[in-house]
Amino acid sequence: MNVSTAILERRAEKMFDPAFAISEQQMTDLLEKAMLSPTAFNIQNWRIVNVKDPALRQKIREVAWNQDKVTDASLLFVICADLNTWAKEPARYWAGAPQMYQEMLIPAIDVYYRDKPQVQRDEAMRSCGIIAMSIMLLAQEQGWHSCPMDGFDFEAVGKLIKLPEGHVVSMMITIGKRTQESFPRVGKILLNEVLIENTF
Numbered sequence: 744m745n746v747s748t749a750i751l752e753r754r755a756e757k758m759f760d761p762a763f764a765i766s767e768q769q770m771t772d773l774l775e776k777a778m779l780s781p782t783a784f785n786i787q788n789w790r791i792v793n794v795k796d797p798a799l800r801q802k803i804r805e806v807a808w809n810q811d812k813v814t815d816a817s818l819l820f821v822i823c824a825d826l827n828t829w830a831k832e833p834a835r836y837w838a839g840a841p842q843m844y845q846e847m848l849i850p851a852i853d854v855y856y857r858d859k860p861q862v863q864r865d866e867a868m869r870s871c872g873i874i875a876m877s878i879m880l881l882a883q884e885q886g887w888h889s890c891p892m893d894g895f896d897f898e899a900v901g902k903l904i905k906l907p908e909g910h911v912v913s914m915m916i917t918i919g920k921r922t923q924e925s926f927p928r929v930g931k932i933l934l935n936e937v938l939i940e941n942t943f
């Protein structure tokens with residue numbers, strides 16, 4: 744499947760087949776590819792919680808507007824970020840790069856993020872949004888379906904997954920096989936409302 748087809752066919756699916764299973768190996772293959780998604784300074788700040796425990800899924804569903812897909816989808820990922828990966832041995836993110844890049848970028852990481860909580864959080868959300876789309880398109884390529892989600896109580900989900908200090912929840916994604924065709928796309932605005940030339 745090419746990228747355009749994956750984008751054209753991806754929809755935010757509502758209902759998933761609880762009997763459909765995705766193997767550990769298939770999940771690993773998907774995530775290893777998704778992890779090639781770009782992050783600023785290569786800080787790879789995403790952390791992905793794979794919620795396998797049915798009882799935990801049920802508890803998350805209860806704080807996610809009772810959305811069926813939370814329990815029914817084959818996979819439920821809580822896409823989180825560690826706000827401090829910039830400080831965690833940052834040299835490893837550039838190991839093997841030409842010396843000139845290492846000397847320039849490794850100190851620059853510190854300058855960019857240190858004592859800047861808003862920048863750290865913005866970066867977390869950027870990275871998570873990008874990897875989320877990679878995950879959904881890779882799922883599409885496998886013939887699976889997905890749904891991005893923010894219809895849940897972030898604090899409650901954070902508690903349920905034991906979100907560590909210095910981490911944030913960005914969104915959730917369900918992946919599996921849909922049980923019904925989506926209705927045609929609705930309400931899409933036109934490019935001329937979105938595209939601004941040069942300045943607003």
Ligand SMILES: Cc1cc2nc3c(=O)[nH]c(=O)nc-3n(C[C@H](O)[C@H](O)[C@H](O)COP(=O)(O)O)c2cc1C
Pocket residue numbers: 753754755756757810890891892893894895914925928
């Ligand atoms: C960040 C984000 C959060 C969303 N949260 C939910 C959700 O909690 N439940 C749901 O059914 N759909 C959710 N959606 C799906 C959107 O409603 C959907 O993407 C949008 O209506 C466009 O439809 P399409 O993705 O099928 O083209 C979410 C989408 C995004 C990007």
